[in-house]
Amino acid sequence: MKFGGTSVGDAECIRRTVDILERYHAEGHEMAVVVSAMSGVTDQLHAIAAEAESSVEEPPIEAFIQAIRAKHMKTLEAVAPGQAAAVGSVIDDRLENLDHILTAVHALHELTRRSKDYIVSYGERLSALIVSAALRERGISSSALDGCEAGILTTNKHGDALVLPTSDPRINSRILPLLMNSVPVITGYMGCTPEGIVTTLGRSGSDYSGAIVGRAIDADEVWIWTDVDGVMTSDPRIIKNVRVLPYVSYREAMELSFFGAKVLHPKSIEPAMEKDIIVRVKNTFNPDHPGTIVRRQEHREKRVVKAVTHIERVALVNINGVQMIGRPGVAREIFTALGDAGINVMMISQASSQANISLIIDEGNLAEALEVLAAPVKSGIVREVTSDRNVVAMAVVGAGMAGTPGISGRIFTALGKAGVNVMMISQGSSEVNVSFVVRQDDSRRALQLLHDEFRLSEACDDE
Ligand SMILES: Nc1ncnc2c1ncn2[C@@H]1O[C@H](COP(=O)(O)OP(=O)(O)O)[C@@H](O)[C@H]1O
Numbered sequence: 103m104k105f106g107g108t109s110v111g112d113a114e115c116i117r118r119t120v121d122i123l124e125r126y127h128a129e130g131h132e133m134a135v136v137v138s139a140m141s142g143v144t145d146q147l148h149a150i151a152a153e154a155e156s157s158v159e160e161p162p163i164e165a166f167i168q169a170i171r172a173k174h175m176k177t178l179e180a181v182a183p184g185q186a187a188a189v190g191s192v193i194d195d196r197l198e199n200l201d202h203i204l205t206a207v208h209a210l211h212e213l214t215r216r217s218k219d220y221i222v223s224y225g226e227r228l229s230a231l232i233v234s235a236a237l238r239e240r241g242i243s244s245s246a247l248d249g250c251e252a253g254i255l256t257t258n259k260h261g262d263a264l265v266l267p268t269s270d271p272r273i274n275s276r277i278l279p280l281l282m283n284s285v286p287v288i289t290g291y292m293g294c295t296p297e298g299i300v301t302t303l304g305r306s307g308s309d310y311s312g313a314i315v316g317r318a319i320d321a322d323e324v325w326i327w328t329d330v331d332g333v334m335t336s337d338p339r340i341i342k343n344v345r346v347l348p349y350v351s352y353r354e355a356m357e358l359s360f361f362g363a364k365v366l367h368p369k370s371i372e373p374a375m376e377k378d379i380i381v382r383v384k385n386t387f388n389p390d391h392p393g394t395i396v397r398r399q400e401h402r403e404k405r406v407v408k409a410v411t412h413i414e415r416v417a418l419v420n421i422n423g424v425q426m427i428g429r430p431g432v433a434r435e436i437f438t439a440l441g442d443a444g445i446n447v448m449m450i451s452q453a454s455s456q457a458n459i460s461l462i463i464d465e466g467n468l469a470e471a472l473e474v475l476a477a478p479v480k481s482g483i484v485r486e487v488t489s490d491r492n493v494v495a496m497a498v499v500g501a502g503m504a505g506t507p508g509i510s511g512r513i514f515t516a517l518g519k520a521g522v523n524v525m526m527i528s529q530g531s532s533e534v535n536v537s538f539v540v541r542q543d544d545s546r547r548a549l550q551l552l553h554d555e556f557r558l559s560e561a562c563d564d565e
């Protein structure tokens with residue numbers, strides 16, 4: 103069971119989380135728990151690390167440590183008063199360490215990717231201690247383990263590390279024996295390299311940790327506890343009449359999460375899929391709601407389209423030039439340049455004339471992308487590279503779309519009628535999604551429009 107930041111956000115939330123664990127423990131289930139940092143803490147750690155590096159003045163490290171200490175101690179005292187002294191002193195030791203590291207970052211004015219990972223992993227290292235103490239307070243034996251202690255080994259790609267397959271037997275041998283008579287609480291989001299250097303798995307990476315632990319211990323199911331009732335037909339923060347999807351397939355879940363459904367991390371599906379483990383998305387604040395079941399089987403609704411999602415903070419890159427026509431190796435040159443720079447390409451589309459290739463990348467990578475793409479311009483293969491930041495990528499997702507004619511027609515007719523200009527279109531041959539790019543100003547309207555067009559707020563008879 104993985105509990106997200108909102109599920110451990112304060113004492114009241116942790117009580118609910120522990121209520122849930124107590125209930126399933128009493129029913130005789132064996133559970134390993136993965137927790138995120140208390141909500142907001144990871145962002146604060148990122149911010150103070152950046153400030154420690156760049157600030158010319160004395161950065162507010164002491165004030166930060168005091169604030170983070172107060173938040174965690176107050177929560178600890180509320181959920182595990184009997185252990186406030188013992189666990190509080192572990193928290194103090196960890197914070198003293200964090201203080202030293204932040205001070206060193208400031209002294210050197212240097213924040214390496216390695217030190218940043220070490221710093222931002224503290225959110226989970228503190229929250230896991232508290233959740234574990236709260237379980238013990240209820241009489242359930244529990245210990246807190248960090249990702250490294252749990253056996254999670256990763257690549258050394260700091261900030262976005264991948265878990266190594268060699269982790270599985272390690273996690274299995276460390277966690278499985280604990281399940282018989284306790285409920286271990288493992289920090290999400292972090293692991294370490296085989297050399298023992300702390301890494302993080304990318305923002306929102308605790309879902310990935312949860313799935314990895316589930317795969318390693320051969321769990322029957324992986325439950326992702328969050329603050330909404332399940333995977334919804336669209337982003338509930340934007341679309342008012344969203345509906346919870348009772349079933350989505352692994353493939354659909356991957357597309358949805360990749361295209362912005364924040365409720366699941368894209369990397370969290372594959373580990374479960376490899377062992378056919380069911381993933382359930384459930385609401386900590388409404389635990390009796392059945393939530394969403396994610397499984398291999400495609401559940402084809404009559405209506406075909408299941409969800410519409412969007413991803414912000416992306417940039418459109420257009421690579422133009424007639425010199426590209428009929429010339430082998432142009433795509434290789436472009437993608438090698440981007441790949442070597444570590445730039446992830448989210449969407450690709452090429453005009454049949456071959457005179458244009460359009461890409462969608464993370465907005466944060468745009469400056470570097472333009473820099474590396476200057477080489478093919480210089481060598482004359484490409485005439486010009488233009489870019490646009492004011493765009494949003496969107497996707498219409500549903501396994502039933504495969505082989506069903508007319509879906510694209512409906513999407514683009516609806517958008518066209520409403521005067522929404524489509525700047526780029528892409529569809530993979532799996533036909534599980536149609537993705538496209540619109541102007542930022544049009545994106546919310548477009549999302550609602552498509553949600554209405556496919557009547558996603560209405561339950562399907564075959565659900
Ligand atoms: N299609 C979707 N279905 C459900 N939630 C979504 C979807 N798209 C975006 N979200 C957002 O994802 C949030 C849950 O993700 P996150 O904030 O990372 O939670 P946690 O802290 O539990 O990991 C929800 O509160 C919801 O606003």
Ligand SMILES: N[C@@H](CC(=O)OP(=O)(O)O)C(=O)O
Binds near residue numbers: 138145305307308309
């Ligand atoms: N705390 C980490 C990892 C995480 O998964 O958080 P959440 O479960 O709250 O999305 C982050 O903020 O990125």
